[in-house]
Amino acid sequence: MLNWDDVLVTAPTLVTRESDGELVVVLPEQGKFVVLNATGARVLRLSDGTRTLREIADTLAVEFSADQAQVEADVLRFAQSLVDRGALHVLK
Amino acid sequence: MNAANPRAAAFDFGIAGTALRARGPEPWIAPLQTAWATWQPAPETTAWDVQFTADARLPLPQGPLFEALPRARGGVCTLAAPGFEGEVSAAVGAAHLRAHPEATPGDVGYFLRVALAMQAFARGGMLFHTAGIVHRGQGYALFGVSGSGKTTAAHLSAPDPVLNDDLVLLWPAPAGWQMYATPFGKRRGDVRVAPLRALLRLIKAPAAALAPLPAGRALGELVANTPVLSADALWLPELLARWETLLRTIPVYALHFRRDATFWEVIDAELG
Incomplete structure (x- = not known):
């Protein structure tokens, strides 16, 4: 399980491409893909190995003028799903 | 040996x-x-x-x-x-x-x-996991994950020629793309090539229908069904770009189909 102090980074082999407002994320080692909307794409891009999960949630709450508690819940669930799929890694 | x-x-x-x-x-x-x-x-x-x-x-x-x-x-x-x-x-x-x-x-x-x-x-081409069916002289690529119904759709399309029920070769042509037969799966008839008319993502459903397939999802699905190349992180950007190029001239849809040939009626109505 992720915690708020975890620093996330995208998988090194992950390949992305924008398509019609969405971000296609391909995981070559698994032969799988995910399609992210603008918010999901922003979470992925903020996961650059320099921010904690809490900092990512704070940034999104400001950028999208959204309720902090709701953003935190959404970010935690979404980041965990990307970690489970191998798109994000927790930086040790 | x-x-x-x-x-x-x-x-x-x-x-x-x-x-x-x-x-x-x-x-x-x-x-x-x-x-x-x-x-x-x-x-x-x-x-x-x-x-x-x-x-x-x-x-x-x-x-x-x-x-x-x-x-x-x-x-x-x-x-x-x-x-x-x-x-x-x-x-x-x-x-x-x-x-x-x-x-x-x-x-x-x-x-x-x-x-x-x-x-x-x-x-410049691409091997593609799909059932390649020639209908009224046009090539239709019916694709999807394992179990989505490629072989079933090919069977239900008789007597239309089947270039292959699992793998075809897509090749660029001066006007659009050509879909070539391969010997890597089951075939029906002797047709070896047809102009690619449409890409159809198979979805089992109670009734036949054609629906738009969002561009991002289409791109992801097509890349995932490109064997070998989808595993190459360094070639993936070029693979994504090639599919995008193809999608500028070849339409892609979600094809809802049930276990009968009525799906060709909705395809003919939209694309025939």
């Missing part, structure tokens, strides 16, 4: 702009040479050399080679499993499989398929 020192054999194999020259022990090569005798490369097409070597020092195969996951990086694909060590290099334009003598012509055929996928991409 029973003989201690089997004779060497060779044959040429190719589709569209691809060409492979397979060389190796006759017990592996001869069955494929016979089965694929009509799949000859076009004259003047430069062939990649694909060498097969029997090596009894390798462990006994634990299963067929197609169960080995291709590892691809920068145009070099490796296949490693008990009894097999293979590499396909697009840069060199050659491939080599060392295999235990207990390996079968089926394993050899699978390795040729991997080499063809690499070469096709290097030359």
